[in-house]
Amino acid sequence: MNSDSNERAADVIVVGAGNAAACAALSAREHGASVLMLEAAPRELRGGNSTFTGGMLRFAYNGPDDLRQVVPEMVEMDLSNVEFDTYTEGQFFDDMGRLTQYRCHPDLTEVMIKRSFDTARWMCQQGVRLQLTLGSHAFNVGGKFKFWGGLPCQIWGGGPGLVEALHKRLEQQGIPVLYETPAIDLLHDDRGVTGVRARRDGRTVELHARAVVLACGGFESNAEMRARYLGPNWDLAHVRGTAFNTGRGIQMALDIGAMPMGHWSGCHATEWDMNAPPFGDLSVGDSFQKHNYTFGIYLNARGERFLDEGADFHTYTYAKYGREVLNQPGQFAWQVFDQKVTHLLREDYRIRRMTKVQADTFEELVTKLEGVDAGRALATINAYNAAPRPDVPFDPNVRDGLATRGLPIEKSNWATRLDKPPYHAYGVSCGITFTFGGLKVDTEAAVQDTAGKRIPGLFGAGELVGGLYYHNYASGSGLMSGAVFGRIGGRSAALHAASLR
Numbered sequence: 388m389n390s391d392s393n394e395r396a397a398d399v400i401v402v403g404a405g406n407a408a409a410c411a412a413l414s415a416r417e418h419g420a421s422v423l424m425l426e427a428a429p430r431e432l433r434g435g436n437s438t439f440t441g442g443m444l445r446f447a448y449n450g451p452d453d454l455r456q457v458v459p460e461m462v463e464m465d466l467s468n469v470e471f472d473t474y475t476e477g478q479f480f481d482d483m484g485r486l487t488q489y490r491c492h493p494d495l496t497e498v499m500i501k502r503s504f505d506t507a508r509w510m511c512q513q514g515v516r517l518q519l520t521l522g523s524h525a526f527n528v529g530g531k532f533k534f535w536g537g538l539p540c541q542i543w544g545g546g547p548g549l550v551e552a553l554h555k556r557l558e559q560q561g562i563p564v565l566y567e568t569p570a571i572d573l574l575h576d577d578r579g580v581t582g583v584r585a586r587r588d589g590r591t592v593e594l595h596a597r598a599v600v601l602a603c604g605g606f607e608s609n610a611e612m613r614a615r616y617l618g619p620n621w622d623l624a625h626v627r628g629t630a631f632n633t634g635r636g637i638q639m640a641l642d643i644g645a646m647p648m649g650h651w652s653g654c655h656a657t658e659w660d661m662n663a664p665p666f667g668d669l670s671v672g673d674s675f676q677k678h679n680y681t682f683g684i685y686l687n688a689r690g691e692r693f694l695d696e697g698a699d700f701h702t703y704t705y706a707k708y709g710r711e712v713l714n715q716p717g718q719f720a721w722q723v724f725d726q727k728v729t730h731l732l733r734e735d736y737r738i739r740r741m742t743k744v745q746a747d748t749f750e751e752l753v754t755k756l757e758g759v760d761a762g763r764a765l766a767t768i769n770a771y772n773a774a775p776r777p778d779v780p781f782d783p784n785v786r787d788g789l790a791t792r793g794l795p796i797e798k799s800n801w802a803t804r805l806d807k808p809p810y811h812a813y814g815v816s817c818g819i820t821f822t823f824g825g826l827k828v829d830t831e832a833a834v835q836d837t838a839g840k841r842i843p844g845l846f847g848a849g850e851l852v853g854g855l856y857y858h859n860y861a862s863g864s865g866l867m868s869g870a871v872f873g874r875i876g877g878r879s880a881a882l883h884a885a886s887l888r
């Protein structure tokens with residue numbers, strides 16, 4: 388490693404070692420650049436939030452023929468009882484528009500969507516393996532699986548599998564990663580960005596390069612920035628993933644005049660076990676999440692429901708409902724289910740480390756819901772059960788229209804009565820996933836300054852890109868946006884470096 392000298396460490400320095408960074412590094416290498424990666428975490432904690440994911444990957448596809456290109460095992464599978472449907476670019480656009488209240492940046496969104504399938508294929512070429520999400524994103528109803536929510540694929544081995552595959556490829560490509568080496572500043576002069584200042588072995592070092600790709604996450608792990616930008620009580624949220632995404636990458640770019648973009652007071656936050664540790668724990672991964680509220684009801688400390696649990700498939704609501712839980716008294720809530728839906732609950736509801744109570748009657752159950760007004764809770768459950776519903780069958784594979792009528796807050800789908808004991812309930816609070824505010828990049832992943840011009844030599848990818856998400860999020864698109872813009876940013880950085888040779 389070159390330090391404290393003007394000798395170049397590499398053509399391209401990539402800051403971070405998660406999905407976006409690895410894709411950027413591999414793409415820069417593919418386009419002829421020498422690459423050095425800097426990772427703030429030690430090797431055993433490498434890969435940031437990407438390691439914590441369940442590996443859901445959203446991309447546009449036009450039917451099973453497309454899926455076979457990324458899941459070759461499908462050829463040998465008996466899929467006669469599976470209905471695949473499509474998830475076209477148009478459907479992906481509709482989801483992004485609807486979920487972000489039509490604020491998502493049109494050009495960046497278009498790039499993410501139009502490049503999504505090709506990028507999924509490219510990830511497979513890098514050694515990432517995909518599998519079908521039968522059972523979790525397609526339920527067996529009447530002997531038939533039907534995919535819903537645009538997510539038929541997930542990465543083998545989840546986040547750890549993804550990061551292992553990408554890092555194996557980085558090693559094959561001879562791309563070094565300097566662990567425990569956080570970048571702290573950008574080196575910058577009239578030519579643009581010329582490298583980074585980093586901390587290594589207790590010293591500050593300067594690492595020179597022709598281009599830098601920032602792919603080092605948002606500010607979700609920084610309680611001070613959360614409170615400053617997201618608002619009161621966000622400093623109290625659990626962090627679902629890495630402790631290393633402290634917003635430094637965003638800050639160092641702002642310090643040299645980068646333009647902020649996106650929903651700076653917004654974030655992705657979900658329902659997360661109320662007794663989970665303050666940061667993610669890789670031995671549990673994402674299993675502290677509790678996303679099957681669509682099949683039950685929520686109760687807060689006042690014993691009241693406070694949102695429409697059946698507004699949509701959880702993949703379209705879970706990322707905004709963490710905020711709803713944070714806004715409840717005491718920042719917690721309980722999810723209540725009966726036995727009829729137990730088989731639909733994900734593995735996350737069967738782990739050892741979770742906050743669960745169970746009882747044969749609601750009278751008993753409500754006394755076990757710690758912190759909850761038991762009398763009001765019982766009245767709420769009874770009112771929910773008594774509410775009239777249309778005579779339609781419960782079907783978890785579609786928005787079934789089984790809705791309550793006449794409650795202060797209706798449940799719009801899957802409002803089956805809670806009537807089969809024993810009843811079970813799960814205590815959750817808010818877990819932040821990542822922040823939505825970030826840097827303005829163009830469609831080549833070049834970081835823009837406040838005058839709308841490119842900062843020469845600076846590129847950005849992943850969570851720290853602003854402008855894609857506002858208010859809400861479509862599950863599986865975080866990894867995809869990181870891969871798409873990482874791949875583009877790596878290429879752009881390599882081309883920029885080549886232009887300076």
Ligand SMILES: Cc1cc2nc3c(=O)[nH]c(=O)nc-3n(C[C@H](O)[C@H](O)[C@H](O)COP(=O)(O)OP(=O)(O)OC[C@H]3O[C@@H](n4cnc5c(N)ncnc54)[C@H](O)[C@@H]3O)c2cc1C
Nearest residue numbers: 403405407427435436437443570603628849850863865866
């Ligand atoms: C529990 C959980 C489950 C999720 N599940 C999914 C899912 O199934 N599908 C999906 O699409 N998305 C999922 N997400 C979101 C997804 O993780 C992110 O959108 C995506 O991983 C972000 O990738 P990234 O490369 O930008 O950031 P990260 O993967 O977080 O990588 C950032 C890297 O930068 C490093 N770093 C930070 N600061 C510095 C610095 N100053 N210098 C050097 N290195 C630094 C970090 O250590 C880390 O390695 C999930 C997130 C969590 C937390």
